[in-house]
Every structure is written in C-alpha cells, then in structure tokens.
Amino acid sequence: VADLVPTWEEVARDHGRFLYNVAYRLAGNDADAQDLVQEALVRVRRGLSTYTPGSLEGWLARIVTNVFLDDLRRRRRRRTVALPEQPDIVLPPSAAADEAREDLSDEVQRALTALPEEFRVAVVLCDVVGLSYEEIARSTGVPVGTVRSRIHRGRRLLREALS
Amino acid sequence: VSERDLLSAYLDDECTAEERALVDERLARDESWRTELDGVRAARRAVRELPWREPPPGFVAALLEDAPGTRVAKLRRRVALAGSAMGTAAAAIVAALLVAGGSQGDVAPAVATLAGVAGASDSTITPMSAPIDLERAAQKYDIRRKVLVGTTVDEVRRDGRLIARVYAKDAADGSLRVEMFDEAGNVLSGTVPSGPVATTLGESALVDWDVHDPRTAGDNFTLVQRRVHEGGIVELSYSDGVLSVTILEQHGELDWDDVPEGGVPAELAGVTARRYTTRHGDVWVFERDNVVYTCVGRAPADELAGLAAEIAG
Numbered sequence: 001v002a003d004l005v006p007t008w009e010e011v012a013r014d015h016g017r018f019l020y021n022v023a024y025r026l027a028g029n030d031a032d033a034q035d036l037v038q039e040a041l042v043r044v045r046r047g048l049s050t051y052t053p054g055s056l057e058g059w060l061a062r063i064v065t066n067v068f069l070d071d072l073r074r075r076r077r078r079r080t081v082a083l084p085e086q087p088d089i090v091l092p093p094s095a096a097a098d099e100a101r102e103d104l105s106d107e108v109q110r111a112l113t114a115l116p117e118e119f120r121v122a123v124v125l126c127d128v129v130g131l132s133y134e135e136i137a138r139s140t141g142v143p144v145g146t147v148r149s150r151i152h153r154g155r156r157l158l159r160e161a162l163s
Numbered sequence: 164v165s166e167r168d169l170l171s172a173y174l175d176d177e178c179t180a181e182e183r184a185l186v187d188e189r190l191a192r193d194e195s196w197r198t199e200l201d202g203v204r205a206a207r208r209a210v211r212e213l214p215w216r217e218p219p220p221g222f223v224a225a226l227l228e229d230a231p232g233t234r235v236a237k238l239r240r241r242v243a244l245a246g247s248a249m250g251t252a253a254a255a256i257v258a259a260l261l262v263a264g265g266s267q268g269d270v271a272p273a274v275a276t277l278a279g280v281a282g283a284s285d286s287t288i289t290p291m292s293a294p295i296d297l298e299r300a301a302q303k304y305d306i307r308r309k310v311l312v313g314t315t316v317d318e319v320r321r322d323g324r325l326i327a328r329v330y331a332k333d334a335a336d337g338s339l340r341v342e343m344f345d346e347a348g349n350v351l352s353g354t355v356p357s358g359p360v361a362t363t364l365g366e367s368a369l370v371d372w373d374v375h376d377p378r379t380a381g382d383n384f385t386l387v388q389r390r391v392h393e394g395g396i397v398e399l400s401y402s403d404g405v406l407s408v409t410i411l412e413q414h415g416e417l418d419w420d421d422v423p424e425g426g427v428p429a430e431l432a433g434v435t436a437r438r439y440t441t442r443h444g445d446v447w448v449f450e451r452d453n454v455v456y457t458c459v460g461r462a463p464a465d466e467l468a469g470l471a472a473e474i475a476g
C-alpha cells in the first residue's frame with residue numbers, strides 16, 4: 001500500500017498543474033489560484049499519512065476546494081467596502097469594441113466566478129474535475145439532493161449569464 | 164428541491180430509473196422543460212470545454228523548491244495568508260527585505276509587524292489596500308459597468324488599456340474583488356481590499372524626524388492613510404481610487420549590502436535605486452536625504468515608478 005501512496009514531491013510535480021487548474025476555476029484569477037495551491041499542498045503534506053489509495057485527484061480536488069471555502073470564510077470576516085449605488089455616477093461611455101475582444105473562455109470563467117460559491121464549487125467539481133454527485137456530496141459534506149440542486153441552479157445561472 | 168433540479172441529474176445520468184421516467188414524461192409534454200434542458204446542456208458544455216488552465220511557467224518547479232518545512236516555504240505561506248492586500252510575490256519581496264535586515268549602523272530597508280493579519284506572527288508588513296473609490300477613479304479613468312448574475316463588474320480603463328476589474332456582489336455579503344492588470348494585460352493580483360473605509364491620517368507625532376508625506380503624489384494619487392510601525396517605520400498609503408501604492412519610510416542611511424538579491428540597479432529621478440520585478444508588480448528601494456524608501460503597490464509598473472520618482476525627486 002505504501003507504494004501506492006505518492007510522496008509530497010510526486011503530488012507537487014505530477015499534480016501541481018491539476019491543482020492549479022481546479023484552483024483557477026474556483027478562484028477565477030491567477031494570484032489566488034497560486035495561493036490556494038500552495039496552501040492545499042501544505043494540507044497534502046499533513047494528510048498524506050492518512051491518505052487511502054484511491055482517486056488521488058478526487059482527494060486533491062476536495063482539499064483545494066476546502067482551502068478555497070476556508071479562504072472565503074476568512075475574507076468574509078474581513079472587509080467591506082461599499083460601491084456607489086448609482087451606476088450613473090461612474091459610467092462614462094467607452095468603446096463598444098472592448099467586448100468583442102473578450103475571449104469566450106474568459107466570459108465563461110467570469111460567469112463561473114460570479115456564481116454563488118456553493119453553486120460554483122458543485123459545478124467545478126462536476127464539470128471540471130469530473131466527480132460523481134456522490135463524490136461531490138462526500139467532498140462538500142452535503143446530501144446528494146443538495147448537490148443536484150446546486151449543480152442545476154448553477155448551470156441555469158451560467159446559462160442566463162452567457163445568453 | 165424542485166422537480167426541475169432533476170434535469171441536470173438527468174443530463175449527467177445521475178438519477179434513478181423512476182426519476183428518469185418522470186423527466187421523460189415532463190419533457191414530452193412541457194416545452195419549458197425542454198428549453199431548460201437545452202439551456203443547462205449548453206452551460207455544461209461551456210464549462211467542460213473550458214481550456215486547461217496552465218500555471219505560470221516555473222510554478223510547479225517553484226512548488227518543489229519550496230517544499231513544506233523549509234524556511235522559504237514557511238515564509239511564503241505566511242505571506243500568502245497575508246497577501247490579499249498585494250500580490251504574493253511582491254509581499255514575499257517585502258518579507259525578504261525584512262529578513263535581510265540587521266546590519267550595524269545603517270538601515271536595512273523595511274519593516275515590522277503588521278497587527279491583525281492572519282498568520283503573520285513576526286516581521287511581516289502587508290501594505291494596505293486602499294478602499295476602492297470609483298467616483299474618484301472616474302476623474303482619471305474610463306469606467307464601464309456591467310451586471311452579471313447579481314455581480315456588478317466595473318471595468319477600469321485608461322486610453323483603452325484595461326487597468327482593473329472591480330467585482331461587487333449584490334447585497335448579501337457585499338464582497339468585493341479587484342483584479343489588476345499589467346501593461347501586457349496579465350493579471351497582477353486578485354484581491355479583496357481590506358482596511359478602513361474612512362481616510363485616516365495620524366500618528367505623525369510618533370516619530371522624531373521629518374516624514375516626507377505629500378498629500379498628493381504621482382498621477383492623481385492622494386494620501387489616504389499614515390501609520391507608524393514598531394521601530395519608527397512609517398507606512399504611507401496612496402490611492403487614486405483604484406490603484407494603491409504604499410511608501411515605507413525609515414530614518415537613516417540605506418545599507419546597500421543589506422538589500423536582498425534578485426533586484427536590479429536602477430535610477431529614479433537621478434537617485435540610485437534597486438528595482439525588484441515580480442509577477443505581481445514592482446518594488447522600489449532607494450534613499451533620499453537620509454530617509455530610506457520602499458515603494459510597493461497594487462499598481463502597474465509605470466504608475467508605481469511615476470509615483471516613486473516623484474518621491475525620490
């Protein structure tokens with residue numbers, strides 16, 4: 001069994017890119033994604049001794065998701081700065097061509113980043129990582145019915161945003 | 164749970180035979196169900212077809228170099244926790260500046276402890292990220308607002324160049340995120356501004372030397388906060404409504420033997436300086452009139468250099 005448990009270096013070397021991809025889809029930007037991966041690897045270090053060989057990427061996805069959710073909770077405890085409520089105050093016109101330059105995947109990522117976090121986590125774990133509903137339920141500690149609902153509502157919001 | 168929530172499970176083959184039969188029956192007689200199924204199918208495809216997002220070059224190698232347990236990794240982890248106010252790499256430079264300090268007689272650039280930052284137990288200062296003030300920023304930038312699934316996105320541009328995107332969610336938690344972009348359009352940092360909403364100036368009486376703290380500097384930057392840290396290090400925070408630049412001032416002569424490696428010699432308004440280029444922005448260190456300056460910012464390189472040059476000049 002010990003042979004099936006990767007070393008920390010193997011996880012970082014062989015799965016660092018996977019962790020980054022998941023982290024980026026959750027966080028929506030590079031700097032936060034890098035921080036999430038670093039923190040996830042710290043937890044991997046602590047957790048490897050108890051890791052049971054199985055779906056390594058599922059396990060890693062769960063860790064980086066938990067890091068993401070912990071980070072969100074920490075950020076909510078800090079903050080907040082209010083924006084002006086009247087859009088007109090800050091809305092000088094600018095070139096319409098700007099939107100045309102935006103890449104479709106950027107648009108999808110922005111819509112993903114704008115989802116409520118619980119919907120975003122469910123959609124990313126399902127459609128980016130490829131976990132089953134049962135695995136997502138275990139990873140996020142909610143019933144399968146809740147996972148269903150979050151995935152569906154997340155996709156519906158994405159559709160509205162992208163249409 | 165709504166019956167329609169079954170549609171995604173149906174699409175993902177994650178429902179029971181009984182549920183599948185129910186969905187089939189609804190789809191056969193209700194066009195709105197068919198429309199919704201097409202919609203979530205399209206959304207699923209859009210996410211599944213997102214390209215694999217590659218980390219920046221050298222990222223994985225850096226992870227391996229910084230294996231947990233080493234001093235560097237520990238330092239970076241701490242900085243990462245504190246890093247919401249500035250890019251991690253830039254914060255790491257500041258932390259490195261701290262580590263490098265301590266020679267006799269002269270001043271090693273920057274700083275002390277910043278209270279209240281999670282995980283920052285010693286010798287780390289995290290420059291403040293000034294509150295976003297779009298009304299003020301509109302004096303300098305073109306700002307265009309979009310609304311996307313309950314999130315307001317303000318794109319901040321100057322001469323067509325994207326400077327920042329400010330994301331604000333609707334009322335629930337009011338959370339706010341800012342992405343800054345460098346000259347090439349790469350993301351400098353993704354941050355949640357922290358710090359006081361109100362402008363605060365004070366504490367100048369706590370040091371016994373003349374702090375150089377102009378109320379305005381660079382291109383429409385205003386001094387929004389002044390703090391004094393342990394050891395008499397003065398932190399000045401400037402903002403133009405979107406970008407934040409922090410100037411750390413220390414009284415004394417700069418010990419050039421005690422600045423960290425990695426930077427390059429440079430010049431700011433005729434003053435000898437050292438410039439550290441990080442993925443998240445630049446850090447400038449220089450001395451003028453017996454004051455050592457460390458300039459960092461959530462700002463593109465040209466904005467930071469302009470402000471630093473004015474301070475240096």
